[in-house]
Each structure stands twice: as C-alpha cells, then as structure tokens.
Amino acid sequence: MSLIEPRTLKGFRDYLPSAMVPREHLIDTARKVYKSYGFLPIDTPALEYEEILTGKGGDESDKQLYRFEDSGGRKVALRFDLTVPLARFVAQHSHELGLPFKRYHIATVWRGENTQRGRYREFMQCDFDTIGSESIACDVETALVIHDLLQAIGFDDFKIHVNNRRLLTGLLERLDLEGRSGAVLRALDKLPKIGPEKVAEEMATSAGVSAAQAREILTLASVSGTNDAMLAQLEPLVASSERGRDGLGKLATLLGSARAAGVSDKRLQLDVSIARGLDYYTGTVFETFLGALPTIGSVCSGGRYDDLASLYTKERLPGIGASLGLDRLLAAMEELKLLPEKPAVAPVFLPYFTESRLTDYFKLAARLRQSGLGVEFYPEAKKLGNQLKYADRRGFRFALVVGDSEWEAGRGQVKDLKTGSSASVPLETNGAVSAELLAALTASH
C-alpha cells in the first residue's frame, strides 16, 4: 500500500507543544481576567445554518465563508467570527440569560482568506462583550479589561487608543452632513498619507463637503496632546451638537474612571483618528498597540454598537465588547522573544534505571505528584545520557536521579538542569517524601 503524504491544508497549521504551551497560557490568562470582571463563558457550534452567517459581515466575509451542503441537504457554513454567533445566541436565549449579559467566548473561526500576507485560514478569537446596557460603566469596564489583559499577559509598554464616534457624527450633524460619515471617514483615513488639502478635496468630491466644513472636520481630526488637553480642545468643536457633547462627556467619564481604577494616561490615550469600521460601531471605540511592536497592528480592538441582533429578533440589544487577537499576540510575543523556548510542563524529570524497581519509581513519582509537583517518568531504562538529552530538549528544571546505589541508600541525586549543580537528598522520612527532597525540587533561582 502506498503511503499518504502527511500534510496540512494551505492556510492551516499544527500547533506543536512549543507553540501550544504559551497559547494555552494566554487563553488561561484571558479567562482569569474576564472572570475577575464577572464575564461568563459560552460556546456555540462551529457549524451554523448558512443563512445565519451570510449577509452580516459584509460581502468580503461572505466570500471567505467555508460553506457546503451537509448529508441531510442543509446549507451550512463554518463560523467566521464570534460576533454573529453571539447575536444568534442572544436572540435565541435572551429570556433564559437575563440582561445585562456578560459573556466571553474563546474559540476557533475559519476564513478562506488569501494566505499571501501570512494570514491563516483558521485562527482563535478571544471575545468579551456586555449585552443589554448602554451605561458608560460598560465602556469603562471594557477599557479596564483590555488593560488588565495586556498587563496580565506580561506587557508593560502598551497603549489603548480610545475614541467616541459621536464626536465626529455630532460635528457632521451640526454641519448638516449627517449620513455622510462613511465617505468622510474614508477620506480622513488617508490624512497621514496625503495631507489635509487632498483630504479636503476628496471630501468635497465624495461627500459634498464645503471648504468651511472641511476646515472644521480637519480641526477635529488634528486634535492631539495629553488627554486633558484634547478634551479641552474638543469642547468648543462639539459644543453646539448634543450628540457631540454626549460623546465628549462619555470620553471624559471613561478617562477619569479608568484613571481612578489605576490606569495611567500613558496606557490609555484619546485618539480622534481611530474609527474601527465605518458603520458597525456607534460610540466608544478601542484599538490597542504594543510599544515594542506597533507595526503588528492592534492586538485588542472593539467598541460600542447600538443593536447586536436585529437580524434575528425585534428586541433591541445594545452592547459593547472587544476581541483579543490571540494568534497575532502570540506572533508578536514570539518576535519579541517573550516565549519560553522549551515546552516542559512538569518541573521534575525522573530517569528510569533499575528495572526491578519499577514499582518503587511509580510510588516515588505518585508521592511527589501528591505533594503538588509535576513529574515525568521516562518509560525506558536507557542510558542516563540519552534520558538527560531528552530532558534537556524538553526543558525540565530538575532531574531526580535514582539508580541502584541510590535505592539501596534511600537517597536521590537532584540535578538542577539549569545551573548544573547537584545534591544528594534522602527520598523519604517516616514513610513520606522527605522535606529535603521537596525543598530541592522546588528551589527557584
């Protein structure tokens, strides 16, 4: 029989332990932070009816959808994000869930994207959202969760950029340019590249914006400085628009509350240039950048939306949330050399020498595990050198070497595989693991 070539599909990849150990750690960290704010986990099926998923994320998403007919003739598709399934989920279960509903969802999504740009067709999303409340308290909390997430993962130098789309929509409303925010935003997006004059030209062509109107819009778009200075500069620009004042007030509350909760202005920055999608978000928006690697793009983004599930229910469900770009963050951490090189998950390696002592090895390992220490026992009584090579490759912290003479003497050699030092300690005292052994195997330096 000829062999089948073992390979993965283009755009898909295996996670070896060296990648999977930090990935699991990242997921655990995210869960802990989400839980510390009362977010609850949910899960939804990977496969949904096609009609649930299409027409929600836009044409681009529809094209990227993995869709097919199942053997029962149903048109089905793999989810491409966690927001559309959340909308369906909340519409379906809202009475059981109660509002406000705070959920996190960490799961795989699939997109048949062009893989040229180092993108993958299968990746993990890590979302949290609060549904059913328009209170600014939720916006504050979203900023705090993003902050605590990045900090808990181990980053010190990062910046959350925050804006409120009502600043611009308020201004446009006052300028009688309501409904043209899409075209205006598309032009403004090019500001760093083409400069204010060309942007004004484009706004004139695409949105009928006059020179005077363009001046006001460009003044708003160029506000910068400290958070307090920006709030002061923005005030006169939006003063005559109720919507603008509301947006500005919310930003001020958000920045003040986050400061009270211990988030420094170095880490939370008002930035009028971020908009996050042209139509979806309606209020507060967030993007997050790493100081050491800003070019990788935002690693945690989100914002407030007016209505989550209007495709599936007449109940109005406003909310706010954000998504941690787990795989992008992992790639960044790899580039910044923040990941451990070796994937050992148990600290103690126990080589196997004396075949007649197999039960004793198991007894010893079991007792160490009962003391809370992870122990990997090598399954074959090979040469010590081979076994230690394996241990080194896996990155164990300690080897506990017990051979013939050690069993006789009731002692073991604890080898510190980092420092190379070694110590002989008694294995047990009064029928339990000795304190010396535990101390030697938990030493940290």
Next chain:
Amino acid sequence: MSLIEPRTLKGFRDYLPSAMVPREHLIDTARKVYKSYGFLPIDTPALEYEEILTGKGGDESDKQLYRFEDSGGRKVALRFDLTVPLARFVAQHSHELGLPFKRYHIATVWRGENTQRGRYREFMQCDFDTIGSESIACDVETALVIHDLLQAIGFDDFKIHVNNRRLLTGLLERLDLEGRSGAVLRALDKLPKIGPEKVAEEMATSAGVSAAQAREILTLASVSGTNDAMLAQLEPLVASSERGRDGLGKLATLLGSARAAGVSDKRLQLDVSIARGLDYYTGTVFETFLGALPTIGSVCSGGRYDDLASLYTKERLPGIGASLGLDRLLAAMEELKLLPEKPAVAPVFLPYFTESRLTDYFKLAARLRQSGLGVEFYPEAKKLGNQLKYADRRGFRFALVVGDSEWEAGRGQVKDLKTGSSASVPLETNGAVSAELLAALTASH
C-alpha cells in the same frame, strides 16, 4: 426586512454559562492532571485533506464524515476524532518532536451521526497518548492518569477495568485459532446475554471452534474474583503460550505498580471481558465506569496499539493512550447533581447606587481585583432589589453594598447571599482595601 429564525443545526447545541462553567472546569482539571505526568498540549486543524481522514476509522466513520470541496477545489473534511490527526501529526513532525512523545489534545470533533440516541454531531474529545515506547511503564502510567483524572474531577466511586488482549490472542494461538479473534470476540461479547452454550455454538459456526477449544476459551472468559485470584487462575490457561504469558506478566506488573502508586484494587479491576474494538488495540485495554451511574457506559477508554501512523510513514510508532469522554462525563455529573446550579465566576457582586460616585466604584473594584478577588460591577444604577435579583440568579457569594451614606462613612455592607447575614465594614485603611473588608469577602462556610 423579515427576521431570520435564530436556531442551531440538528445535533448541535449552544453551551450556556451554566453548562460552560463546569465544562471549562473539567478541561482545566484534565490539563492539570495530564501536565503533572509530563504530557504536552498540541492542536491540529479542524479541517484536513479528505484522504488523510478517510479509510482509517472504518466505513462507519467515513459515512459520518462532514466533507466538502473548498473554494480552491480541494477535497476536505472535518476531523471525526483526534487519533487520526495525531497519526498524521506524528508522521509529519516526528523528527522535530523526538520520541517518546507524550501529548494531550482537547478539541472538538464532528460526526454526522444519527441523533436519535441523544448523541450530538459536535463534541469535545480529551485524549492523551504516549507514542514511541513499548515499555509497560507507559501502560502503568495510562492507568494512573485515568485514576488521577477521575479523582481530581471529584469522583470517589469509580472503577477502571483493565485487560490485555494478548491473553486471548495467546490462547487462540495455542489452540491454532490464530487470526480468528475477531469472530471469537464477537461471540464472546454476547456471553452475558445468551450464555456459554449459545456462544460455543456461534463460535463453532463463525470461527470453526471445536467443543474442546470452546471450553478453554469460555474458561478464560469466565475468570473472575479479586485481581490476585484472577492472575492465579489465568496462569495455567496461558502458560503454554508465550504471547499469553507476556500479556499476563504485563497485567501483573501493571496491577502491582498501580497499587504501589496508591491505586486501590477497588478502583482498578482486572476484567477479561473487555476488548475495546476488535482490531485496533493489541495489548493493554481500559474502560472506566462510574459506580453511581454505570449505565452511562465507559467515561474513559483506551489501550495499546502496535503502530499508529502506518498510513503516512514507514517509521513504526507503537503507543498507548486513552480518551476522556468529556461530554458524557458532564452529562453524568448533571444527572448525579454534581454540577453547580448557578454559574457565577466572580465571588463579589458590587451593586451600583450613587451615579456621582462612578469613579469611586471603579477604584474600589480595581483594588479588590488587585487583592485577587473577582468583582462584578452592575452597570446601571437601578433599584437595589433588581440588582440583587440579578446577583441571585447568577449565584454570587457576596454583595458589597455601598450607597450614599456608606460612601460618606467610608464603609460598606457585606451581604452574604447564601446565609443572608450582613456586616458593616470599613472600605479602606491607610489608602488600601481594609483587612476587615477582605476578610468579610473571603469568609467561607
């Protein structure tokens, strides 16, 4: 625009927080146990080339496969288990991984099964395997991991049934019935139902087994009693077959080592009736039953196989592993009322009263979180009764009530939502959370 009905596909389901919290807890527990033995996590794509997945699990699996053509014209399918992807993975990466390779894999699989019997088409598997060693140490360890898993999940009354297929294959070899184990096993499977005479008849018809041969086979199949008694009874039955003696010796070593590691005979039972699949497994086999709910079937099963990846590589890769039936176990725990009824993940609920104090609430919550306490802040300044109803529904342990007069006095009311008791404590001492507050919010009884 007409609404789309929010619904899941037949055989698929949403996990609400009440189901997802215990599911995540179960996954965490499994990970901890796997890691304590040095198993490392991996992940593989949900989608594979169809040719990788077909023809490996048998006709039944092929029929249940979700398969389709992707937009690039590739024939692809969703994985139906984690063993076939492991085989492909090890064949593809064996040089990078090194042997022995111990991995765990906790992931979703899909099978287009008949949903009549309460089965789902999407479920999670929770596998661990050791590849590349034939040492009995791996078999012992597999039993210990299953034991520690069930114990760590919280079960006290469970039994791991163990057998070695070499007992029967050795006997058949001696009886010149080699290669007929499939037919013999199929007949033996009916022993509890139809009795020894009918089984002998069937073996005669289907496998050409003589009456004398049938007597020996049925003697082997009826061995029972304590582990030691069974080992003694089995010895003469397999004495003249090298393979049988080997199987018996391995069972004896396994039972002895597990006993040394603290596993009582009450929890590990030699059972000559289990066989686990007719061809796949070649040595030790395991099944695990809950004392309180044996009818739900085995919750953790596995065994030793001679060669994992022969479809994809010429390298011989023997191994042993088992799979925790996560969703089956969850169903059992629900039936046995072992799951918490309410899904709160943060212990402290902080109602919102005084709108002018929003920043103070965030400051207080942030400090409690920094002290390691999860805190959910209710986002809307509604009536206390409404907020406490929400807290009760979510199952919080404590509410920390701080209204106008409490803010004035610098004190909070800690309500124990289980006992109904309440205490007034100072919020801070010397600019930090007061020890009284922390003590009141961590009291457990």
